[in-house]
Amino acid sequence: MAWNSERGPRIAFLGTGAQGASIGADFALAGLDVTFIEQWPDHVNAIRENGITVNLPSRTINARVPALHLCQVAEIREPFDVVFLVVKAYDTKWACQLIEPVLAKxxxxxxLQNGMTHEDIASVVGRERTIGAVIEIASNMFTPGVTNRQNDPETSWFAMGALDPAVQHRVEAVADLLRHSGTVEVTDDIRSAKWMKLVVNAAELIPSAIVDLPLADAARAPGMLDVMRVAGYEAMHAALADGATIVPIIGMPPVTTNDPDRYVDQIFEEVLKTFSQADTLTTSLQDWRKGRKAEIQEVNGFVVETLRRFGRPAPLNARVVEMALDIEAGRLAAHPSNAAPLIETLRETRATI
Structure with a gap:
């Protein structure tokens, strides 16, 4: 890579919410040349005034880092060598169009996103400049300039892989940057790894948000664990139909079961055990509590559409999407009582098998 041999790569984090800000802070404290680019004006102003503060389980850190408003991207003169994209999946294309003019050739x-965003990135910047990634960290942010990260780097996990095999050999250098914030595995099959993450996201993100509960509480609510698992099973069936391979993620050992559904159970159990705390709210529920839309179509909706392409139904994910869209439209409130129609859909699904 044509990185400056003395300074190292010029890095940007485009999207510095709960996840991006905490990872970017690790980069800044490691002495890397990092710039934050953010769409929340109050957040940018707070970082400029007080730095970015990250509350971790074991300590609190603070890092001083340059922070730009989106409108200031047009003022950038020196291109970035690596841009970590940490925006919502539905914001991927426009964010890439914004940053592409200041991305090195x-x-x-x-x-670093949920969903199968790697193809959207590649459609803008090119496959040869796209690295797909999987991220597993629990965090939240409600105050400008302050993020609460519930995983120390020792329990934070990432996977990375190039879309273009011709540049896969360059991924390790980028992975070394990300290792300042957690364990990073480099894979030749990032598409399958991202599908496996989408499987667990389909089980946890929107279903727990619909019942307005922290993830652990949602999984313990009567009937909800089965609902969440079956949403994951449908997602796994979509992944396999789409040509993905069952691969280990989030630091799990190599796959030893031939039962796809059982592997979904294992992934979900690992997320509940290692990557969530008693008060962990999924990103989807955080979005709704902030009055923002969640990644509905990009996760559960993607499962429905994928299986539909293969002539197969995804009734539970379809119900999750329907209820989630009703919540966002104001026709329904997120509430524990929403478990009942989800459980009923599960019963109906099982009755037709």
Whole structure:
């Protein structure tokens, strides 16, 4: 790579909410050349005044880092070598169009996002400049300039892989940057790894948000664990139909079961055990409590559409999407009582099998 040999790569974090800000703070404290680019004006102003504060389980850190408003991207003169994209999945294309003019010709955009966003990134910056990634960290942010990260780097996990095999050999250098914030595995099959993450996201994100409960509480609510698992099973069936391979993620050992549904159970159990705390709210529920839309179509909706392409139904994910869209439209309130129609859909699904 044509990185400055003394300074190292010029890095940007486009999207510095709960996840991006905490990872970017690790980069800044490691002495890397990092810039934050953010769409929340109050957040940018707070970082400029007080730095970014990250509350971790074991300590609190603070880092001083340059922070730009979106409108200031047009003022950037020196291109970035690596851009970590940490915006919502539905914001991927416009965010890439914004940053592409200031991305080095041999630079990379790394999609630290939920959903299958790597193809959206590639459609804008090119496959040769796209690194797909999987992220597993629990965090939240409600105050400008302050993020609460519920996983120390020792229990934070990432996977990375190039879309273009011709540049896969360059991914390790980018992975070394991300290792300042957690364990990073480099994979030749990032598409399958992202599908596996989408499987667990389909089980946990929107279903727990619909019942307005922290993830652990939602999984313990009567009937909800089965609902969440079956949403994951449908997602796994979509992944396999779409040509994905069952691969280990989030630091799990190699796959030893031939039962796809059982592997979904294992992934979900690991997330509940290692990557969530008693008060962990999924990103979807955080979005709704902030009055923002969640990644509905990009996760559960993607499962429905994928299976539909293969002539197969995804009744539970379809119900999740329907109820989630009703909540966002104001026709329904997120509430524990919403478990009942989800459980009824599960019963109806099982009755037809």
């Amino acid at each position: 041999d630079g990379f955009v790394v999609g």
